[in-house]
Every structure is written in structure tokens, then in C-alpha cells.
Amino acid sequence: MPTITGERSSAGVTPAPPVARRKPRRTPLAARLRRDWPLLAMTLPAAGLLVVFHYIPTLWNAIAFQDYNPYAGAAGSEWVGLGTFQRMLGDPGFWDATVNTLALTGFQLVFFFPIPIALALLLNSVLSRRIRKIMQSIVYLPHFFSWVLVVSFFEQMLGGAGLLAQEMRELGLEPLNIMNNPEGFPLLVTAQAVWMDAGWGMIVFLAALSAINPSLYEAAASDGAGRWRRLWHVTLPGLRPVIVLLLILKLGSALSVGFEQFLLQRDAVGAGAAEVLDTYVYFQGIIVGDLSYGAAAGIFKGVVGLVLILVANRVAHTLGEQGVYSKE
Amino acid sequence: MKRPLTEAAVDRRGFLSLLGVGALATTSGGLLAACGSGGGAGDQGTATQTDKLLQLMPRYQPVELIPPDLPGVGGAPHGYLSYPKNLVQAITETPGTSGKEIAAMAPHWGTVPPALGSNSYYDTVNTRLGVPVKFSLQDGVTYFEKLNTILGAKDVPEVLCIPSWNVAGLAHFSDAVSALFADLTPHLQGDAALNYPMLANLPTKSWLECVWGGKIMAVPYPSDGYPWAFFYRKDIFTELGVAPPTTAQELYDLGKAVTDAKAKRWAFGSIIWEVERLFGSPGSQEGWRKNADGTVVNKIETPEYAAAVEFMTKLFADGLVHPEMMSNTGDAKQLFNSGEMLMTTDGLGGWEGSLATQTAIDPKFDMQPVYPYSHDGTTTPIMRGGGRVVFYNFIRKDLGDDRVKEILRVLNWCGAPYGSQEAELILFGEEGKHFTRGADGTPVKNDLGNTEVAGPYANISGAPPVITPAKYFGQVQSRVDWNNAVTPLQEKDPWEGIRLEIPSKVAALKQPTEDKINDILRGRTALSELETIKKEWLQKGGEEGREFYAKALSDNGR
Secondary structure (H helix, E strand, O other), X not given: OHHHXXXXXXXXXXXXXXXXXXXXXXXXXXXXXXXXXXXXXXXXXXXXXXXXXXXXXXXXXXXXXXXXXXXXXXXXXXXXXXHHHHHHHOOHHHHHHHHHHHXXXXXXXXXXXXXXXXXXXXXXXXXXXXXXXXXXXXXXXXXHOOHHHHHHHHHHHHOOOOHHHHHHHHOOOOOOXXXXXXXXXXXXXXXXXXXXXXXXXXXXXXXXXXXXXXXXXXXXXXXXXXXXXXXXXXXXXXXXXXXXXXXXHHHHOOOOOOOHHHHHHHHHHOHHHHOOHHHHHHHHHHOOOOHHHHHHHHHHXXXXXXXXXXXXXXXXXXXXXXXXXXXX | OOHHHHHHHHHHHHHHHHHHOOOOOOOOOOOOOOEEEOOOHHHOOEEOOHHHHHHHOEOOOOOOOOOOOEOOOOOOOOEOOOOOOOOEOOOOOOOOOOOOOEEEEEEEOOOOOOOOOOOHHHHHHHHHHOOOEEEEEEEHHHHHHHHHHHHHOOOOOOEEEEEHHHHOOOOOHHHHHHHHEOOOHXXXXXXXXXXXXXXXXXXXXXXXXXXXXXXXXXXXXXXXXXXXXXXXXHHHHHHHOOOOOOOHHHXXXXXXXXXXXXXXXXXXXXOHHHHHHHOOOOOEOOOEEEOOOOOEEEHHHOHHHHHHHHHHHHHHHOOOEOHHHHOOOOOHHHHHHOOOEEEEEEOHHHHHHHHHHHHHHOOOOOEEEOOOOOOOOOOOOOEOXXXXXXXXXXXXXXXXXHHHHHHHHHHHHHOOOOOEHHHHHHHHOOEOOOEEEOOOOOEEEOHHHHHHOOOHHHHOOOOOOOEOHHHHHHHHHHHHHHHHHHHHHEOOXXXXXXXXXXXXXXXXXXXXXXXXXXXXXXXXOOOOHHXXXXXXXXXXXXXXXXXXHHHHHHHOOO
């Protein structure tokens, strides 16, 4: 950016007032438009989408502060201020769901998040392109299954009338209670998530791996670095920006741990283990037709997510990472 | 759709698939067919005073084209053992006059037939109607979401068919009805209904449920009012040498005797409703009862319910319920058909569906409903009653009188009962083109018929239900006998015909309470917790619920 360097050097010579500093940037609007119009035209559709599908709908969050009735419209509905939020925050069921959600997110962060990375590293070390392709297809295929299918599959395999249980009965053993066990539920849902999505999550890491300069490996190898040292000093540092980025984004959605997966298995393990924020909102907001309640919960989730992203990003910056966006 | 079917969420898929066969003679049990929820402004809930509105009702004038072989007793549907030989033309005049296409939207289960323009069945019926009806058929499974969208957007077709079980979940439905749909009272009240004789043939109980805000707002597709039955596999029972139970203890012993996990056979599937029923736990309005002394109680406060819960915990703990049904991930119908479980709750339409499909796969397959019995075998058993409407058909507002009349004439035509030429055309299409006759005169659809003939004309206006070989094959007698045995035992709903909009505080209480009960049933918490749940329920809105239901009764002088 030559203009800026020029500007700085001139500022260094004479401490000009701020107005003077900004001056060189101010190419007339018309000129800038003439210069940048192709770029602006290119962003227009995306900006339009954002406005129509994000910004305008965001305004409807206002119904969280109303006793909203869709047939009376937002204008005809009564304003209740923070009433809905008070009702929500005063409900122990809401906090149980929040705690469950956070616990599950935490659990998945530890036991799910590293798996795609490990899988990517593993697959990357397979030399045969053919085998690599086949493996890759197999592990990411389940991503395209619906939760109903995945849960039924687990039920067929591990459920009380499933393959494992029948085999154990054949052998005269007492079958394990896997699908109906509230204590083991975090493990079960994480296992399901891993089975379904680890392969999919791996793709972005594979892309990052292929971006690492091979000459770094050669240089490290010729310096006598073994397999583990190369992993530690070349591969992982190469992946670090992507890992941090995904981690931050994951934290941003900490309060959305999933919906169908929990709805489907709710009765099997009880609401105590399986109620997460999204199912809570579904039962207390959508099912009983209380749209304001749903909107309030949405705002709560959004605000908490935003705070988490900002904090995580801050931490990333402090540690010298780029994070989601950089300050410079 | 979601949780009106809650505890038999197991039944959710089964229920939908039974509808898929076009067998619509059922609504889900305990479902508040007559209730919106969510409430209006202030969420205080409302109850219309329908008793005063009896005078609003269309004059009831039954149309009986063919005398039944097996008359239904006490309001139960009639049975016919064979297809009528001489069909009657029920309506002589052509209903359509304007020639202007009528836009209608209805739910559909299964493969959607070819659309208007490439469907000769539609063309044939439309020719008889004198006005084309253009159906937008939407997937019945996700119909609820679709309704939510079009109602919220206030973008409704001229005729909108809404399944009664969808109504309970539609927020502010009363407001939607008055904002979007035409008041049919002037056309149908009292003797005015006689202009539409097939609509005057529909039971008053069904019409009562079509009242919103003191006006007739919809035309009902009537239900026979049997929400569900507890079914058993008679073929396997015979093989094992066991008989259906007549007391709770027998039910338990039976479960013990037939369950064999190693052989992959469990006694019970979805059984919670049945156990509540046989112990006499209240079932009106999802669990309310008016005691003899006039007080209103919820099932959770009654000793009957406590006994039912205790009994069920035993069934679960002893592994008599199919493991997949415990997780509610099981497909009840498939497990029942395959013989992995021997007894389960299903809609009566589920029986029809099985007769249509399963008997072809497994000729020995014999599914029979258990006859009413009570826990001790001496108390008079109760049976659940259900809503009297399967589908509501609404007509859009502001169409003008002439158009509304034309649409009503079309609905009238489509409502022609069993034994009429019209009903045959609607159900089977045109003879020679869509169906041929079997030896006994019963229409059998050919390939074109199977592709093109679908339910929508029948759905937008239904005739009173009848039991016929078309749906029941050789089981007409069994079904009529069961109906006649059950009808006098059906629990009387004190709130019958009163449109209740449950206060949202009370409505929101339902799920958390059910969750906690579920924890007990599945042995995750102790049985003694029931007392705590009850206290919490009373505290968090149960008392308000009681006041609401009691007030609804006193407002209506009951």
C-alpha cells in the first residue's frame, strides 16, 4: 500500500495536524467510484443477500421484547420490555439446559475437536493417492446422512435389541446398556458426532496440510529431524492458524450443540441428560407457540456466542495468533 | 406435528404411515382436537361458550343411501359386508357455475399423483364438478411447518385443509382463523344447511368443533372418534397358546410369559396410554376429569394415575418393553409386523394400513384390538374418546358470497356418502379407466388408478365414516364388534365442544412434567419422586390449569 507509506514518511518530517494526515486518502468520491466500481459491483449481490437474509430479519428480534402475536403483527403486539427474558432467566429448566449444553460443548471440544486433525495427519501420511481418496470418501460419507439415520444405526448396533446386545445374549452375558444410559450420554453423542462428522471436519485440515511448503520438511529432514520432530516443528505450526480459527468459531457456537440428535434420544436417556438449549427452546417456545420466547433465547445465544468469540479472539491475539480477524 | 403424540412418540412414525395409506379414520389420542394453544394477548387462554352455540349448528339430516349390514350401536359407524350393487346418484345438479379454478391445499402422504393437466382422474372429477379444483398437495409429514409459514404470511389458498392434530401447535390459531377465513355461519346455520344436503349429513359433534369465535368457520371431515386401540398379534398369541389379558395382573403375567429376549421377542411396544386407561386415569383434554363432587382434577393428582405409573415402571424394569421402544427410536409398526413385539398401541387407521399391506407379505399376520378391560377386572373399564374431526376445511375470506356458495357446493358434492356414484368416483376414479370390478362388484384400481387417484377430494369434505371391505377386507365384523363394545364405555369429555385455548403457562408445563414422569417410568428416578413432581406441577401452573378448566365448565353451565 504505497499511499500509506508515503503518508507516514511525510508525517514523520512535519508533525502535521490530523486533517492534513487524512487528506491524501480523500480521493473524491466520484473518482473512487470510477476506480472501484467493478469491485463494488462484485460485492453487491453478497451485500444484498446479507441485507435481505440477515440484517432485515435481525430487526425482527424486536419480538423478543413483545408478547408477539403474528396475526396482530409486530405493530399490534404488546410491548413487555424485558419480561420474556426475566421469565426465561428465572426458569431453572433454562439453566439446566444451558449447563448441559456447555458441558457437552466442553466435552466435545476435548474429545471431538482433535479427532479430525489426527485423522487428517494420518491420512496425509498415506502415500498411495488411490487409497487416500478411497479412505477419505469413506470417512466423510456419513456426513451426508441425517441424524435420524445415524441414531437408528447406533440403535441397531448398540441398542437393547441391537447386534451387540443379541450377541451378548447368545454368549449368556447381560447386555450393556449403552443407548439408555444417561451417565454415558455425553460419550454416546460425541461418538455419534465423531462417526458422522470427523471425516468432514478433516477436509479443511487436509487442505491446510497441503499448503505447507514441502521444502520445510526437506530442510528439517536434512537437519536430522525425525518423524515426530517434523510433526511438532513443521506440521503443527503450519496448521496452527487454521486450528485456532476453527476453535474460535466453535466457541462462538458453543450454545448450539445440535438439535435433532438430542430430540431423537431425549426419551431414551431423559431430559436431565439430553435437554440442550435448542430442544428447550423448541419445547418451551415453538411447541407452545410462544415465538417471543424463542426470539429471546435466540438473542441470549447470539450475545453469549459473540462474547465468547471476542474473548477467544482476544486470547488468540495475545498469544500472537491471527484469530478470526486481525487488528491491523 | 411434533409432540401432540408425545409419549407414543413411538407412534409418530407409525401414525404418519398409517395416514399414508389413506386410512384417515383416526385422530391421535388425547390430542386436543378442539384446542389451540399458546393463547391470545395476555395469554390468559379462552374458552368459547359453545353450549349457547348449539343453535348455530347446521340442521342434521342424515342421508342413508344403502341400509347397513352391521348397524353401529350408539353412534358407532355402520358396517357393510359387501360393496353395494346399485349405486345412487346423490347429487343431480352440477355444483360449479363460474368455471373459475378453485385453488386448494391439502396434505398428502406418499407419492404425489400427477398434477392437474396431466391427470385424467382430476379431469374426470372436475368435469363432474363443473369447475376445476387445483390441488396443491403438500407432504403430510411436514405439513405443520408449511401451515405455520403460509398462515404467518397470510397467504392462504381458497380452500385450506388443516389436519386437526396440527391445530394444537399453531400459535394464535384463533386469530389466524378470524383474520384469514370466511365466516360460514350464514350459509350453514340451521335450515340453511339443507341447501347442502351432504354437509347436513355430517354429525353435529363434528360441526361443533368447527366453531371459532362464535361462528362456523370450517367444514369438517368427520372422525369416528376412536383415537387408538391396543393391538395384539393374534396369530402369534395362538402359536404361543396365550390369550389377551382381562386384568392388569394378567397383562403383566402375559408379558413375562411371551418375552424372550434371546429369541428377539418382547411383549410390549407403546403401552403407556393403555396402562393409564386400564387403571382408569383421566384422559379428557390430555388428562383432566370432573369428579362427581364437581371438582376438577388432573391425572397427576389421582391415585389411578399413580397406580398406572407404578405398574409401568415394573414393565420397563423387567424388560418387557421392546428396547427400541424404550428409546423411542423404534419404528413401532415395523417391530410389530415383524413379530419382535406382540402388543402395541396404534391408531385404528394403523389396523387398516396393516390389512392393506401386511397381510399380502405375511398371510398369517392377524392383528386384533384388545377388548376393553379394567385393572382389577371388576371396575367398569373406560375407553378413550377422541376428537370428532380429522380435517378442517377453511375457505378464504373476502371471496364474495357467490364464490363461497360455489365452493360449498363443491364440498357438498365431495361429501357424498358411501353407496353414491360420487363417492365411488372420488375413491376409485372412472370405471374401465381407473378401476375394474371384481367378481363381487368391488372396484379394484388398475395401474393408472393407483398412480392418479388420490385422497384430496375426499379430504376436503368427508362423509360420515363407515366400515367397509374396501378398508377392512375380511375384518369388517371384527371392527364393528369392537366399535360396538367400546362405544358405550367411552369416557365422557366434560369439555366436549368447548373450544379451549390453554394458557401458555399451563401448556408450557406439559413437557417438563412428562420428562420427569418418563424418568420414573424408565427407572432413572425413584417412584417416590411422583409426589415431588405433583407438588411442583401444582406450584408452577397446575392450579391455574385447574381454574381454567373449571371456569370453562362453569361458564358453560356444566
